[in-house]
Amino acid sequence: MDFQIERRATRNLITFFISKMLTSLGFTVFSFGISLYILSITGSALSFATNIVFNVVPRALAAPFAGYVADRFPKKRIVVASMTGITLSVVLLIIHTWLFGLSVVAIYTITAIFSTIGAFNGVAFSSAIPNMVGKKRLQKALSFNQISYSIGGIGGPVIGGMLYGFVSMQVFLISMAVAYFIALILEATMDFTLFEQHQKREKESMLQSMKEGVKYLKEKPLVKSLLWMNIWLNFFNSAISVGIVFILVEQLKMPSTNVGIIQGAGAVGMLIASIYLSVRSDLRRPLIFIRRAVILACMFIGSIAIPLFFDFSKELTFVFYMMVLFSISAMNICSNTPIGVLIQRSVEDHYRGRVFGLIETVSVGMGPIGSLLFGALFDFIDAKFLFVGIALTLFLLMMHYANRALRIYEKNST
Template identity: 45%
Template sequence: MDEAMKVRRATYHLYTFTVSKVISTFGSSVYAFGISLYILALTGSAASFALNLICSILPRAVMAPFAGYAADRYPKKVVVILSQTISIVSVGGLLVYSITAGLSLAAIYTATALVSASSMFTSVAFSSAIANLIDPDRIQRAMGFNQSAVAIATIGGPVVGGMLFGFVSIHTFLTIQVAAYSIAVVMEATMDFQLFTRRLKENLTKADKTVRESMKEGIFYVKSNRPVMVIVTVALGVNFFFSALMIGLPFIAVQQLGVKATHFGFIEGMIAGGMLLASVYFSIRKEVKFPLLFAKRGVLSMAVLLSGLGLPLIIELPYPVMVSFYLMLMLTFGITNVFVNTPIGVMIQKEVVEEYRGRVLGIVESMAMAMMPLGYLLFGLLFDLMPAEYVVISSSVCLILMTNYLMRPSVLEEAHPDLAAATQIRSSLQK
């Protein structure tokens, strides 16, 4: 295939990938929110609701390394379509069960766990295939579109899920989910997942390593590649301290400052709004030259914004000003979130060799997901034991110190040799 044909094919992939991602991500968000409302209506129990969340989070954390192995070991297209098909069968099975035997918690929990696990395989395989689907000059645009899909799902999923809960039966709700997943599978089946592959042909059929050996090999690759190791460890820290925001925002705003539920809903929604704005920005701007440096500035900005959560507890603000402050704070937080994720995502696509990309993404996903429940538990206790402003300010300081150490100049210069050269030129000019 000549280069002009490849570029045209990549353009098709770019928009097909985006639409497919929106449909599948949006469908997962609608399912998660809507089925949670059905659980509450069925049982009236917060514990049952929480257990469904566990069934949604735990399989993703456990299966992420296996998803990375599958993405590296088997054709990515097969992994994507097979995992999406499992989601269809899982939701379809719940639909059939609800028609024949009625809805039960055990059936819902099983379907939620299966959908969660299969969506992890889809996500890792699809993410590791972006550099195979899209030409190198448009990877950042693809990552921006990917973040846009997540933001749209975050904003619209609860809205649509709530509407469907209020206006349609559980059977119609599940049928819509099956249809959405099916459309996504049909679109993905038309894509060429080896359009820009750089993997050697002999490695495509290599099957002499066990799952355990392959995973160890992926971990060794991460440890031996310093910039990748930095990305993994920073992702751990950011997700851990992000828990302080997720626990602290409702605790401070609603519990301690008395923000009305309606206004708080808008405050939370501004995070996704900021993500959407930043995603559009990255889809049209030039590629970031020094992604790790760019991400460092984004993490430091997030740390400062985290400390801002406690400002209204220190300085008394009129209610309208306080709500406006939190709206802008969360909008900016959503923007900085994408300013961290997108450059790092592009760097992984370009710098991690194709044979290891799935396992690297699987490790990042697994470690990040594992840190969130630990963070929820720890910060939940801290907010009960200490003044909330102390908790968020201390978390902010810890995140700043961690980032400055892990992303110190020597690490940035190793990841970006051009940055090292530019630094030397500036130093010589100053002398």
Template identity: 40%
Template sequence: MNEQQKLKKATYHLYTFLISKMVGSLGAGVYSFGMSLYILSKTGSSLSFALNVILSFIPRIIISPIVGILSDRISRKKLVLGGQAGVILTVSALLLYTHEFGLSLAAVYTATVFNSIFSSFSSVAFSASIANLVDEARLQKAMSFNQLSSSVAGIGGPIVGGMLFGFVSMEVFLAVFIFAALVTFTLEATMNFNLFKKESPTNDVQKQETMFESFKAGFRYVNTQPTLKAILWLALWLNLFFMSVSVGGSYILVTVLEIDPTQIGFIEAGGAIGMLLTSIYFASRKQIQFPLVIVKRSTFATATVVMLIGLPVLFPLPMIWNFVYYFVIMVLFGTLGVITNTPLGVMFQTTITEEYRGRVFGIIEMMSMSAMPIGTLGYGVLFDLIPAYYILFASGLILMALVLLLLRPSILEMAHPELKQTEGKVVTE
């Protein structure tokens, strides 16, 4: 295949990737919304709801490093499609069970565990394959499309789910998800996952290693890359302290300020709107020249936003201004999330060596996901003991300190040696 044919195929991948991720994310959003409302309406217990969330985290934490190893050993396309097939079979089994016996809490929890396992195969293997699907010049657009699909799901999932819930049976929610997953499976099956793959002589050596030796090799590789190691630690701490927003934001809106549930829905949609607009911007602009500089600024700004979340508790506002304030906060959160994640995604795809990419993405997912249940439980206890604004202000300050420490000038210059030539200038690209 000549270069022109490769670029044509890469263009096909780019838009097929957008459609498949958008349809799949929307179907998953509808399913998640329906299952969440089912659990809450059936039990009335936030603990039952939290248990379902934790069951979606734990398997991914355990399985992600294993999937990462497999992604560097066998066909990533087979792992992606196998994961998708597993999700389809799991929800199809849940649909059959529901049709025969009616939906039950135990069945939902079981499906959550298996969905989490199979989703790990798809997400880790696909993340490790993006640089093989599109050319380097369009990696930023591909990463932006990934964020775009998430934002569409964030907006459309609750809207479609809200329209369906109460008017149709839970079987319809399951059928919608199965249909969306089948579309995703079909589209991804047409992709060439080796289009831009660079073969390495170490691949044969790796296949002779045990799984444990391969796992250790992945960590050794990360340890030899100071920039990558700093980013991984930053991702871990960001996910941990961002739980202060997930837990504390809902606590403030519902319990402290008693904002109307309808308005809370619009506030939460603000994050997806911010993601959508920023994703479109990144997809249409040229590739960022100094991504880690942008990441440092965006994460520092995000830490500032975390500190501002508790402000209306200290300085009471009329209810309408509380709504406007938190809607803007969520738009900023969504916007800054994309500004952080898109350059990072491009960096990962371009700087991680091909033969280690699967293992590194497995480690990234493991570290990112492991912080979430810990942060959820930890902040759940803290918000019952300490006023919310103190917790959020302290979390923001700690995040700022971590950003300054982990993305210090020496790390930035290591990632972008050309920064030395721009000292004294404002970096805008």
């Protein structure tokens, strides 16, 4: 019996990875191609930015409701229904394009639909991972999830650029629909209840359920500390996304090709760190590992300012920033993945959807807020001093929450 469960868990893990890779590639290819299309027909950066808003805001607003639904109804049903909705949305966009052509309004509409339905799919999937693979495979599963995003980040623009340049938009969308349909079939074959602990759910309204989720989180100091660590990492990562491009393009006048290669080095760093965590054994002291990764990440963030203090050659500057972005991205994976594993292991199944719905809302929302804030700060504060300040602030915040989480974790373990 145990052998059968182990085999089904392994099958779930492999299917999960392939499904996530297909959806990640599909969405990245779609986003890249649609961005090029919007810019080509409007020539407006505002139109491009508006599409980003339609991608972010609905997902952030829908995530708390998705968390409630994930805790009230079978997660497999939610995942399959939401993926069916996403696939049908692409098919409807294809039909609309054939009949009326592809318009900006249609793109905004489909982006908002993707974002809303994607929140339900993402939250249900995230909260179901321990039930599909078991808690001892969580590190591997979350690492596989990161690998799929890294592959999407590296391969998506390449595939999207090739499709956009050589085929019609209809063929472009059909390719995406096929990828999502295959992912849907794979998800429908997965066992979402393999390790599920059945508990009787009390009937309560959506508002009461959400209040219970917040109350539960307040009573979980370890999860609360880990959540704050996740929030601050996401917030300050937006500073890196905005600031590194600002420095390379505006201050160092680096060619766009080199900027793209440097950003690609970050995706490679994520991929290698994810592969490392997927093949190694479970971390015996995860919070010590997280703390070391955060310290290194803060050091690398601070080092972004070094070429602005000293006169580096163009070649050395290029190589330096490749190494720095590679290292920052790798350390982010080495901190975020164990944080995710600890949260998954610490939250009971019947609260997991609401907790991950809250995490989804905060994580998605902090990116745009951080981008706007740091975008304004880089216009008024010297970038080299700002990056030193960012590194120090992040270091102090993360050490505070990491040390608090470590004390709680060790107390609970004794």
